[in-house]
Amino acid sequence: MKRTVTKAVFPVAGMGTRFLPATKSVPKEIMTLVDRPLIQYAIDEARAAGITEFIFVTSRGKGALEDYFDLAPDLEAQLREKGKTDLLEELTRTNMESGAIAYIRQHAPLGLGHAVWCARRLIGDEPFAVMLPDDVIAAKTPCLRQMVDAYEKTGGNMVAAMEVTPEQTSAYGILDAEKGSGTTVKVRGMVEKPAAGKAPSNLAVIGRYILSPKVLDHLSDIGSGSGGEIQLTDAIAREIDASDNVHGLLFEGERYDCGSKGGFLRATVAFGLARPDLRDELAPFLRDLVSDGL
Numbered sequence: 335m336k337r338t339v340t341k342a343v344f345p346v347a348g349m350g351t352r353f354l355p356a357t358k359s360v361p362k363e364i365m366t367l368v369d370r371p372l373i374q375y376a377i378d379e380a381r382a383a384g385i386t387e388f389i390f391v392t393s394r395g396k397g398a399l400e401d402y403f404d405l406a407p408d409l410e411a412q413l414r415e416k417g418k419t420d421l422l423e424e425l426t427r428t429n430m431e432s433g434a435i436a437y438i439r440q441h442a443p444l445g446l447g448h449a450v451w452c453a454r455r456l457i458g459d460e461p462f463a464v465m466l467p468d469d470v471i472a473a474k475t476p477c478l479r480q481m482v483d484a485y486e487k488t489g490g491n492m493v494a495a496m497e498v499t500p501e502q503t504s505a506y507g508i509l510d511a512e513k514g515s516g517t518t519v520k521v522r523g524m525v526e527k528p529a530a531g532k533a534p535s536n537l538a539v540i541g542r543y544i545l546s547p548k549v550l551d552h553l554s555d556i557g558s559g560s561g562g563e564i565q566l567t568d569a570i571a572r573e574i575d576a577s578d579n580v581h582g583l584l585f586e587g588e589r590y591d592c593g594s595k596g597g598f599l600r601a602t603v604a605f606g607l608a609r610p611d612l613r614d615e616l617a618p619f620l621r622d623l624v625s626d627g628l
Contacts, residue, residue, distance in 0.1 A: 339482055339544055341456070342385040342463040344376060345449035347393035347440040352594060361399045363467050365598075368605050368612070371402065372592055374428060376467040383478035385463060388435045389456050391449045400437060403430045445563025450545075451553040459547050461485075464566070466541025470601055472608070473587025477542050480585050484518050485544050490579030491570060493521070494542035496589055504530055506538035507567040509582050521580040526567045537582060539567065540589055549573055 350362030357365075364371035380388065392399065406425065413422040440452050450464055463478060471477040477494055485492050495509055510523035525534060543566070552569035574580045590604065591597035603620070606612045 337461055338384070339461050339463055339485065340385060341387040341389060341460055342380045342465055342478075343389045343391060343450055343453045343457070344373070344465055344467060345391045345440075345446055346373070346396065346399060346467060347391050347443070347449055349393075349395075349443075353598075361396050362593075363396075363399055364402050367470060367592065367598070367601055368609065372467045372470065373399065373402070375470050376465050377430075379471070379476040379478050380463065380465060382476040383463070383482045385478075386434065387456075388430070389453045390435065390437050391440050391452050392437050393440055393443075403428070403435055405429060443563075445565055447553050447556070447564035447566040447569055450566055451550060451564070454550045454553075457547060457550065461544060461546055464541075464543040464545060468591065468593035469541035470590045470592050471540075471542075471585070471587045472590070472604065473585065475586065477585045477587055477589075480587075481542060481544055481583050484581070484583050488518065488579075488581045490577065490581065491546050491549065491573055492544040492581045492583055493524075493539045493570065494585050495519070495537045495539055495582040496584065497536050498538045500533070500536060501530075503528060503533035503536060503538065506540075507565075508533045508535060509537040509539065510534035511537055511582055517584045517586070519582045519584070521574060521582050523574060524567045524571045524580075526565050537584070539582070542585075543570075545570070546573065546577075546579070548577065552576075 346361070346363045348362065350357035353362055353365065363373040367375065377388065410422060410425060413425065436456055438452050438456065440449050465478065473480070481492050481494060498506060504527055507524055507526045508528055509521050510525070511519040511521050523534065524539065549569045552572040553564065556564065556568050556572065570580060588604070590601035592601050606616045
């Protein structure tokens, strides 16, 4: 029997070294994309998919991330006093109910699989989502909502997938999937960062998952994999062997890798142009840059 997905794990323990020196004092997850931190995009997507319990796997130095979700009564009072109702509404939409968020520490950087495993006691025996805030997805229907809708038909496990070029496959977990005509494909295997020319397909796994609690058992058993880390894809591959119940969803939307500087900049431009209050100012500036040959 399929169960409703109400829990989501957010692995946010990374140090964000690619964004130094900014991340010396600011967690990468609260760096702002236009005017919202990356983590807010992930939270909003999770809420739209019906998630009500949010589990953050953190590390030392993430206090500002925890503070972000706390109430700001003094700031709210000032906005209310000055009649800035629009800003007040925007601020209150970031608030989280007491008890909705839990924080778990990952004491050593042992990989994504280990980060998910750290949350096992809070997950229990329920299906759960995993969301990587670095992957920001612009979509008419939020990506995780698409996955939840598809999961209601398939059950088991589901990963979000997108097509990449052959040259890019070595940077991703790659699916070995049965060919089909729809957006949901049956997964026969997964390979983490295959060597050039060795990828079973060009379908790359990105940072959205719906997983069975059985994956946690596999994480308890497997050792380190690619890069000397405990890989989530290795645990999912074991579940394919054990239960043959993993599917990939070719989601509709545009994914931006905000874990890289280039991806972050591309997302900033795209999300800025999508905003009616910013488009008229930003678009002419970009056109001028292009016309100047930059």
